[in-house]
Amino acid sequence: MVLSNTQQGSMARYLEMKGQLRPPKKAGIVAYSGIRGCYAEAAGIKYFGPDCLFIPHKSFEDVLKSVSGGGADYGVLPIENSTTGAINDVYDLLIRYRAAIVGEVLLPIRHCLLGTADADLSTVRTVYSHEQGFYQSRDFLAKYPDWRQVPYHNTAVAAKLVADAHDPAKAAIASARAAEIHGLKILAENINAAAGNTTRFIVVAKRPEICEGRNKISLRFILPDEPGALYRLLGIFEKENLNLSKIESRPIPGSRWHYQFFLDFIGSLDQARLDHIIADVMRRTKAFEFLGFYPGAGD
Template identity: 40%
Template sequence: MKKLDLLEIRTQLDGIDREIVELFEKRMRLSGEVAEFKIETGKPVYDKEREMQKIDSVTGMVDGGFMKQAVSELFTQMMTISRHYQYKLMAEHGLKGEETFQPVKTIPSSDVRVVYQGVEGAYSHAAALQYFGSDASVYHVGTFEDAMKEVESGRADYAVLPIENSSAGAVSDNYDLLMKYSNYIVAETFLTVNHALLGLQDSRQEDIRTVFSHPQALMQCSEFLNANRDWKQISVENTAVAAKKVIEEGNPSQAAVASEIAARLYGLKILESSINHNKLNTTRFIILSNQRIYREDAQKVSISFELPHKSGTLYNILSNMIYNGISMIMIESRPIPGRNWEYRFFVDMEGNLSDPPIQNALKGISEEGRNMRVLGNY
């Protein structure tokens, strides 16, 4: 048998590709008819059992481990594309899923009570004043969970919680609290963090033996702190609590890593300014309400969902964004309590809940994932 040259091989491949495209178009037309049937009957787009049967069927048509894997991936992607096409058709028929969030012109910010964790002088305090103004009615509680409880119960209109730092990363505990309480993100604010080493008025830097602060603040200043090998670093609830502890205990060998605002509030001396190694260090704070509202001009959607510990599940879920042209801004994962090696994912993406692409993506994620929640649009 004569061996084909490269040109002949490419000519045959081009012919096969034309046939594949024609068959793919035919397959998608039939998928559209499936969507029409599901619209009439109210059936969900995603049929996991049917798709598994299809994969088993097509992989049984080929021999060899590589070819079976390749065919499995090929048909998995075709069925994914088919689902997205069906979601689009269903959206065009007005089937967008439950719309429980209400758009508003502005987020009410006057005559409101705002809660934050910590004490006066904490960065959360500064973030609250930055967003709501210096005349806002703000008060503090002991823990982040206390702040969530205040909002969920209605005792506070809003809570201000840190969620992410540009140096230290996610505030993991607060992601978990978003799942535990029925509060929603309605806004965010970014606060530049500038840590200082604070001591008593008669303290000198060479006197210091113990430094108190929040764990993330200690991490953000680790280069400066670790250069002083004799210093013991102790974690406390937040930076302002550290400052308060130093002034109350009156020990000249103790210092706090906190803001210069805390130094003024508690009468401490600034032993060293700007000790965080990243001078662009910024913390993102979220503003939480118990109301399902979003500004009409909101441009970021935050969601959470769960996935089984199985190859390809995250890729398939994220394809709902890819095929709808949605940009993902952030993804974070947290272990699901009581279910080893299974994870809950938190995703921020660009868009507004009124946008058809966002609605299509959320419908797909809701059907294909587990326990999908919209955490807010802001």
Template identity: 40%
Template sequence: MDNKTLDLLEIRDQIDTIDKEIVELFEKRMQLSADVAEYKISNNKEVLDPKREKEKLMTLEHYASNSFNRVGVYELFRQMMAMSRKLQYRILAEHGKAGNISFRKVSSLPMQKAKVVFQGVEGAYSFTAMHSFFGESIENYNVETWRDAMEAIKNGDADYAVLPIENSTAGIVADIYDLLVEYHHSIVGEQIIQVDHALMALKNSTLEDIKTVYSHPQALSQCKKFLEEHPEWKAEKYLNTAMAAKKVKEDGDLTQAAIASPYAAQCFGLQILKPHVFSSQQNSTRFIIVSKEEIYQEEAGKISVCFEIPHESGSLYNTLSHFIYNDLNMTKIESRPIPEKKWEYRFFVDFEGNLSDSGVKNALYGISREVNNLRILGNY
């Protein structure tokens, strides 16, 4: 073994010794943080004091001997302070100081005399999702737009609405995310439907006759590869896949076709010119069930929230780390621009858990103290 190897081993031994000391000091610091939490509980003080933390970080970074280490010290202690806050939030929650969640737990969704609204017409994928979730006998009616469905819930004309929120091929339905913010309704369930798009037209029409293809923008996006094989066709956006099929039937034009489900072709007496025109064999759409009531079922296992964060470095990480520290599995994150705030974004997060769980309560309380406008969108 040469001298260089010996030197390296000695250096590593010294690093191990220092690391052990750092861990011991870290644990001492966290115990003091726990003492701070007890003091704040007794004196009704907030956990986060942004001004003090900023001043403390600026002081600590100047203890470092060079610019590289100053950045490192700043980041190290910023994370340490974030950990300290998470411990304090947990202690506050254990003392019943985390506030109350407005959602009410139920054994099952109220179904007696329930009425469901869906966007589109019979034969739409939302119609299929509705029957898959509620059963064939549920009282229902249709509206023209997603906003109309949200208004129906708001006005008490329906108890539940069925809305598409995400497709495995085309991604999120952005308008639904925006409507969830605008209307203070709650997600109480979800239903995943496998999407099987077909090209359909009048009984006497052929592929050679087609000039215009109508469908919902999401469906057109999902079938982009197929449509690109026919550059002579004009793709036209329509409110709903089944409504596009209905239009083709009512217009009686041999040059028109629609992309919709095979069930829609059956409903409106159209022939399928080309089956399975979707781009992926795994193409599925996730629908959410929305209610005006803030309720969640005992066995609910997924929570959706949205929030806004300060436009500064580390804000998103510090927010999401609350899930890590409470051993919660985050399954999805999306962002949408905030119209009234230029270049600022609202984040939507799905994670596993139930609003009755202590870890969920701790995480939501901690997040609520450090973000703007946290909203629980639902537990389902």
């Protein structure tokens, strides 16, 4: 089968990424979105240990700009939550900045309601948090229908806002660590609706890495607009006896009612077998991006 110009471009980018493979660097600077006490910082500490320099950034895009520009060795970004699903902005930014996924870490999310030292549940009138913090704590919040919920772009930033306000009528949904860092009192613990609430964070770098224990591959692709295209694509993984751990569809920006797919699969592969699978996938797609080959974090 002759590859189209788009497919040839996809293959060229894959080969370029292969040519950039490097051993893991000693993490000196790690970028994350938020401020001290946020879950992304906690994920970075869990993955790299406490001795790195963790630099807060205002947004997911700023993290990727820092990594792609060489201002940080690695970035830590949330990619999906076990309760609320994918963090779609991160998927779109991965493609825009062509960052390589080099690792992942699973972080249990245990939301708390935080207030000032003189606050209790009876004084609270307004609660601040990230939208996912509200959704993941919806059963708890349903007990207090009179509380006003104000979305904020980060849970730890919401905690700092409450700390700076010195107002017992204001509270935040954030982590126990955020309470400690920002001098707040925990008014209620473990308020998330799902006991196993967990966020998967990815570790990104400017270049892909040859990591010990690599067994997870992440791809992005666009299928031809024809019957059975997805079925034939998924048949590749059945034939190769590989376990699909995730498939996610996302609208293609600027192209109404057309979709791209993000797919993760698990397999201990040597480079030759991976190249064969990638070539097979490429032949069955209109466009393709290889996002990373890295050690999976398990369950």
